[in-house]
Amino acid sequence: MGLHPARKPLLGSAPVVGSDPTCWAGVDVGGTRKGFHLAVLDSRGHLSVAGERIATARAVVERLLPLAPSLVAVDAPLRPAEPGQRSRACEREFVRAGICALRFTPDLRELRSNPFHDWVLQGLALYRALDRAGLSAVECFPTATWTVWGGPRGTTPRTAWSARILARLQLPGTPRRLGQDARDAIGAALTAQLHWAGETQRFGELVIPGPGGRWSRGGSAFSSASAAAPVSAPPPASRGASPSNRRSTSS
Numbered sequence: 001m002g003l004h005p006a007r008k009p010l011l012g013s014a015p016v017v018g019s020d021p022t023c024w025a026g027v028d029v030g031g032t033r034k035g036f037h038l039a040v041l042d043s044r045g046h047l048s049v050a051g052e053r054i055a056t057a058r059a060v061v062e063r064l065l066p067l068a069p070s071l072v073a074v075d076a077p078l079r080p081a082e083p084g085q086r087s088r089a090c091e092r093e094f095v096r097a098g099i100c101a102l103r104f105t106p107d108l109r110e111l112r113s114n115p116f117h118d119w120v121l122q123g124l125a126l127y128r129a130l131d132r133a134g135l136s137a138v139e140c141f142p143t144a145t146w147t148v149w150g151g152p153r154g155t156t157p158r159t160a161w162s163a164r165i166l167a168r169l170q171l172p173g174t175p176r177r178l179g180q181d182a183r184d185a186i187g188a189a190l191t192a193q194l195h196w197a198g199e200t201q202r203f204g205e206l207v208i209p210g211p212g213g214r215w216s217r218g219g220s221a222f223s224s225a226s227a228a229a230p231v232s233a234p235p236p237a238s239r240g241a242s243p244s245n246r247r248s249t250s251s
Contacts, residue, residue, distance in 0.1 A: 022042070022043060022067070022068055022069065022070060023040050023041060023042045023043065023048065023067055023068075023069050023070065024040070024041045024069055024070055024071050024072075024073070024189050024190075024192035024193040024196060025038065025039065025040045025041075025049075025064055025067070025069040025071070025072040025073070025188075025189055025192060026038070026039045026040075026041075026072070026073045026074075026075070026140070026142075026184075026185045026186060026187065026188025026189030026190065026191065026192055027039075027060060027072060027073070027074045027075065027076075027126065027185060027188060028051075028075045028142070028181045028182070028184040028185040028188060029074060029075055029076035029119055029122055029123040029126060030119050030122065030181065031118040031119045031122060032118055032122060034119075034181075035053055035054055035055045035056065036053070036054045036055075036056075036057070036059075036060050036122075036126065037051050037052065037053055037054070037179075037181040037182050037184070037185040038051070038052045038053075038054055038060060038063060038064075038185055039051055039052075039182070039185035039186040039188065039189040040064075040067060040069065040189060041171075041186075041189040041190060041192075041193055044172075045171065045172065046171070046172040046173045047171055047172065047173030047174055047186065047189075048067075048173065050173055050174060050175050050178070050182060050185075050186060051175070051178055051179065051181065051182020051183070051185050051186065053181075057122065057125045057126040057128075057129040058129055060126060060129070061126075061129045061130060061132075061133045061135065064130075064133075064135060065133060065135070069135065069192070070136070070192075070196050071136050071137070071138065071192040071193075071195060071196045072130055072135055072136065072137040072138075072192060073137070073138050073139075073140040073188040073189065073191045073192035073195065073207070074123060074126060074127065074130075074137055074138070074139060074140065074188065075123075075140055075141065075142050075184055075185070075187075075188050076119065076120060076122070076123025076124070076126065076127075076139070077105040077120055077123060077124075077139060078127060078137075078138075078139040078205045078206075079124070079205070080105060080106065080107050080108040080111055080120075080124070081104070081105055081106050081107045082107060083107050083108070083109070084107060085106070085107055086104055086106045086107070086110070087104035087105065087106070088104070088105055088204070088205075089204055090203045090204025090205050090206045091104050091105060091203075091206070092104075093203045093204060094141075094144075094203040094206055097203065099144050099147055099148070099208070100143055100144055100147045100152065101143075102141065102143075102144075105120060138192065138195055138205075138207050139205050139206050139207065140187075140188045140191040140192070140195075140206070140207055140208065141206060141208055142162075142183075142184035142185075142187035142188055142191070143184075144208040145187040145188075145190065145191050145208055145209055146161065146162045146165050146166075146187060148208060148209045148210075148211060149165050149168075149169075149209065150162075150164065150165035150168070158180065159180050162180065162183045162184070162187070163178070163183065166178075166183055166186060166187070169190075171186070171190075174186070190209075191207065191208065191209060194209050194210070194214065195207050199214060
């Protein structure tokens with residue numbers, strides 16, 4: 001029997017141990033005009049939803065509630081920086097690891113004063129809506145997901161780079177034609193499944209796939225057996241390198 005939404009843990013929680021792995025969801029967040037893109041991965045490793053565009057945070061939650069996902073991974077900051085700060089500690093930790101570039105998230109005052117950050121505010125609204133609905137959510141970063149699985153993109157266009165990596169995964173239900181937002185939603189859903197199974201590395205509130213795991217270079221393909229066997233905690237994050245700046249950057 002699947003978890004009832006009201007019994008699900010709150011935002012940013014550890015993997016949901018012992019729950020029925022019905023499905024996992026990923027959401028790519030855009031500004032008010034663009035809206036959201038949703039992907040859902042079922043327990044067999046099939047994409048039952050592949051980049052569906054949804055206008056509002058409330059509509060995303062309404063779409064998800066009947067599906068009762070075990071976990072939702074959202075491609076947007078979980079919270080702003082502390083007042084007066086221009087980045088969060090988890091973001092600074094992430095860029096020190098040198099995985100890929102990332103744009104920092106400023107404090108709420110700056111978010112509200114700069115129209116560029118509208119998408120961050122939309123993400124915060126989504127987290128609140130998920131929380132009110134009892135749906136467990138974590139923050140993810142699909143650019144880092146694609147980097148772990150396919151290596152740095154270098155000078156390759158982002159669309160071609162992520163499309164090549166996704167094609168290599170051979171996920172059943174993947175449409176032949178997808179936009180970047182849909183691909184990132186799929187990457188988020190896959191990250192949700194990995195986090196539920198305890199196969200992610202964590203930078204504070206931000207989770208990305210662990211190195212050497214499923215779907216990474218040298219890792220194994222999706223397995224329904226492994227999907228049904230979560231562990232109690234994700235492996236710790238470790239690696240060190242250079243800093244940078246957030247989401248759709250040149251790295």
